[in-house]
Amino acid sequence: xxxxxxxxxxxxxxxxxxxxxxxxxxxxxxxIAQAGFFITNESDNADVxxxxxxxxxxxxxxxxxxxxxxxxxxxxxxxxxxxxxxxCLSQRLGRQLFNQVEGIDAIVGLSQRDNIxxxxxxxxxxxxxxxxxxxLSKNCGDDTGRLLITGRYxxxxxxxxxxxxxxxxxxxxxxxxxxxxxxxxxxxxxxDELVSSGVVELNIIAQDTTYYGRDIKxxxxxxxxxxxxxxxENLVWVxxxxxxxxxxxxxxxxxxxxxxxxxHYLDIPLQHINNEILKAMYRPNTKxxxxxLIEKLRAAIPDIVLRTTMIVGFPGETEEQFTExxxxxxxxxxxxxxxxxxxxxxxxxxxxxxxxxxxxxKQQRVKKLMLTQQIIAFSKNExxxxxxxxxxxxxxxxxxxxxxxxxxxxxxxxxxxxxxNCSAKPGEFVKTQVIGTKDYDLLVxxx
Numbered sequence: 001x002x003x004x005x006x007x008x009x010x011x012x013x014x015x016x017x018x019x020x021x022x023x024x025x026x027x028x029x030x031x032i033a034q035a036g037f038f039i040t041n042e043s044d045n046a047d048v049x050x051x052x053x054x055x056x057x058x059x060x061x062x063x064x065x066x067x068x069x070x071x072x073x074x075x076x077x078x079x080x081x082x083x084x085x086x087x088c089l090s091q092r093l094g095r096q097l098f099n100q101v102e103g104i105d106a107i108v109g110l111s112q113r114d115n116i117x118x119x120x121x122x123x124x125x126x127x128x129x130x131x132x133x134x135x136l137s138k139n140c141g142d143d144t145g146r147l148l149i150t151g152r153y154x155x156x157x158x159x160x161x162x163x164x165x166x167x168x169x170x171x172x173x174x175x176x177x178x179x180x181x182x183x184x185x186x187x188x189x190x191x192d193e194l195v196s197s198g199v200v201e202l203n204i205i206a207q208d209t210t211y212y213g214r215d216i217k218x219x220x221x222x223x224x225x226x227x228x229x230x231x232x233e234n235l236v237w238v239x240x241x242x243x244x245x246x247x248x249x250x251x252x253x254x255x256x257x258x259x260x261x262x263x264h265y266l267d268i269p270l271q272h273i274n275n276e277i278l279k280a281m282y283r284p285n286t287k288x289x290x291x292x293l294i295e296k297l298r299a300a301i302p303d304i305v306l307r308t309t310m311i312v313g314f315p316g317e318t319e320e321q322f323t324e325x326x327x328x329x330x331x332x333x334x335x336x337x338x339x340x341x342x343x344x345x346x347x348x349x350x351x352x353x354x355x356x357x358x359x360x361x362k363q364q365r366v367k368k369l370m371l372t373q374q375i376i377a378f379s380k381n382e383x384x385x386x387x388x389x390x391x392x393x394x395x396x397x398x399x400x401x402x403x404x405x406x407x408x409x410x411x412x413x414x415x416x417x418x419x420x421n422c423s424a425k426p427g428e429f430v431k432t433q434v435i436g437t438k439d440y441d442l443l444v445x446x447x
Contacts, residue, residue, distance in 0.1 A: 017054025
């Protein structure tokens with residue numbers, strides 16, 4: 001009877017949040033499909049709606065709660081039977097979610113990810129709301145056997161779980177626990193599996209990729225891993241994301257510079273540049289150290305593309321300190337930059353710090369910083385006109401317009417290359433020449 005139920009039930013899956021959450025979603029989708037459930041994109045016409053949530057800052061919580069409320073509305077209208085909530089918001093709030101949105105049938109914590117098929121089955125057989133939480137695993141989970149929801153030719157490769165850094169504004173250690181590295185063997189097995197399925201670009205992710213291996217007594221763990229990934233046949237690009245600036249050492253820089261597959265692109269969230277703000281954030285860097293790091297990277301890897309993230313409106317941030325940040329961004333000329341206003345997250349030290357900045361001033365600072373970065377980014381794009389670029393094609397429409405990326409563009413978060421008269425297929429690399437720009441995107445011709 002249960003087997004028949006599985007084959008007939010339609011499951012709608014909504015994935016929210018960061019790349020780490022995407023990996024969890026892909027693993028859960030694989031478990032659901034292997035159990036014999038039918039996966040549908042029509043959330044308004046599914047037997048079960050699952051929302052894999054993000055919940056580390058206020059906008060993510062609002063987005064998640066809106067998605068949950070929509071699912072519950074579908075249930076109340078008779079369009080779906082059950083609503084299951086998983087992911088970081090479930091882990092953070094637990095049973096409190098039942099009070100936030102009435103009508104949830106099951107709340108699933110991070111440690112129960114691989115049990116999602118059984119949880120669906122149990123939820124379908126009862127009208128009693130349930131929680132599936134439990135303690136976080138002491139190890140980083142096995143992410144092999146995923147059902148990819150990214151592009152078919154690129155994927156995320158998670159090398160660890162959790163975080164040991166205790167930034168005063170961040171809830172991640174509370175939600176996902178301490179740092180746990182995957183074994184090199186498991187990482188390589190997953191990489192081999194992905195490449196064998198046609199993936200040519202692996203985007204390495206963790207809360208801090210530079211910390212990889214330290215908890216399992218490895219020295220220069222990330223550098224060693226890069227050298228192992230280099231050996232995988234048919235893997236073309238390895239991209240490093242989420243690098244903790246204090247963890248970037250000479251060995252890592254040298255390894256990236258010499259690598260034939262690691263693209264010259266680094267995502268390094270700096271968060272701020274003023275020494276007093278950095279200290280209040282519980283981050284070990286100083287303005288001088290970060291200044292020297294950028295100079296060192298550009299000296300060792302002249303074509304390096306640098307992306308960063310900044311937080312404005314942190315408690316106590318003065319106009320002078322914000323101006324110092326602006327001046328640094330003008331000097332550094334990052335290729336890409338994301339900016340968030342500070343959110344006082346409950347349970348974090350920063351939420352209770354004196355000198356909370358009014359929201360109106362935060363918004364003004366976000367706008368000013370992003371306008372400053374826009375000028376830099378547009379200028380860099382203009383300087384690329386006439387340059388040749390090797391572009392990985394992500395998609396081609398019925399008019400022959402391709403969308404792809406050169407090595408300096410990460411999937412989902414960066415700009416793209418728009419390829420006119422594209423004759424290549426998705427997953428192929430083409431030689432192009434930059435002929436113009438469109439906002440943050442590059443217009444290129446296939447050569």
